[in-house]
Amino acid sequence: xxxxxxxxxxxxxxxxxxxNVVRSPMAEILARRMLPPKTFIASAxxxxxxxxxxxxxxxxxxxxxLNDRQPRTMEDLEDDYFDLIVTLAPEAHHAALxxxxxxxxxxxxxxTADPTTVSGTRDxxxxxxxxxxxxxxxxxATRFAPEMTxxxx
Numbered sequence: 001x002x003x004x005x006x007x008x009x010x011x012x013x014x015x016x017x018x019x020n021v022v023r024s025p026m027a028e029i030l031a032r033r034m035l036p037p038k039t040f041i042a043s044a045x046x047x048x049x050x051x052x053x054x055x056x057x058x059x060x061x062x063x064x065x066l067n068d069r070q071p072r073t074m075e076d077l078e079d080d081y082f083d084l085i086v087t088l089a090p091e092a093h094h095a096a097l098x099x100x101x102x103x104x105x106x107x108x109x110x111x112t113a114d115p116t117t118v119s120g121t122r123d124x125x126x127x128x129x130x131x132x133x134x135x136x137x138x139x140x141a142t143r144f145a146p147e148m149t150x151x152x153x
Contacts, residue, residue: 008144009035009036009039009144009145010039010082010083010084010106011038011039011040011083012039012040012041012042012081012082012083012084013031013035013039013040013041013042013082013083013084013085013086014041014042014043014044014077014082014084014085014086015027015028015031015041015042015043015044015086015088016043016044016045016046016074016085016086016087016088016089016092016095016096017043017045017046017087017088017089017092017112018045018046018047018049018089018091018092018114019045019046019047019048019049019071020043020044020045020048020049020071020072020073021045021049021050021051021052021055021071022052022054022055022114022115022116022129022132023088023089023112023114023132023136024043024044024045024088024092025043025055025066025069025071026055026058026059026132026133026136027043027086027088027136027140028041028042028043029059029064029065029066030062030064030133030136030137030140031140031144033062033064034137034140034141034144034145035140035144035145040082042077042082043072044072044073044074044076044077045071045072045073045074045092046073046074046091046092046095047073048071048072048073048076049071050071051066051070051071052116054115054125054126054129055129057126057129058126058129058130058133059133061130062133074095074099080099081103081105082105083105083106084105084106084107084108085099085100085105085106085107085108086107086108086109086110087107087108087109087110088110088111088112089112089114090111093107093109108143110139112132112135112136113128113131113132113135115128115129115131115132
């Protein structure tokens with residue numbers, strides 16, 4: 001990635017939301033596409049949930065897929081040390097602060113709307129998921145590579 005200041009990137013990033021079914025897995029997949037391969041990226045939830053087909057649909061529009069990945073909790077992680085934990089929901093933020101209170105880990109809160117609360121037609125629901133995807137792409141680009149634009153991502 002030309003022009004990317006690799007020295008400013010964390011070596012490992014964990015995205016956390018409530019159930020690891022919408023916001024955090026989408027952030028994980030988008031960050032994997034946008035950041036260098038040497039950056040370890042994972043996601044988890046405070047509680048476990050079930051896969052959301054709308055996530056699969058909006059990722060497919062970008063040529064991305066969760067493949068056979070299933071939701072997991074923070075307890076399911078093999079390693080709980082990350083350079084940066086990004087929380088995407090209030091519940092996740094509180095859990096991350098509790099987990100890291102005796103660790104030197106940076107925790108950032110990125111308030112992210114939950115598209116599962118949107119009702120209406122399939123098109124209206126898809127629009128909410130697309131909006132979340134685009135906001136996550138922009139936030140990842142802004143936070144980790146200010147000179148990078150999320151074109152084609």
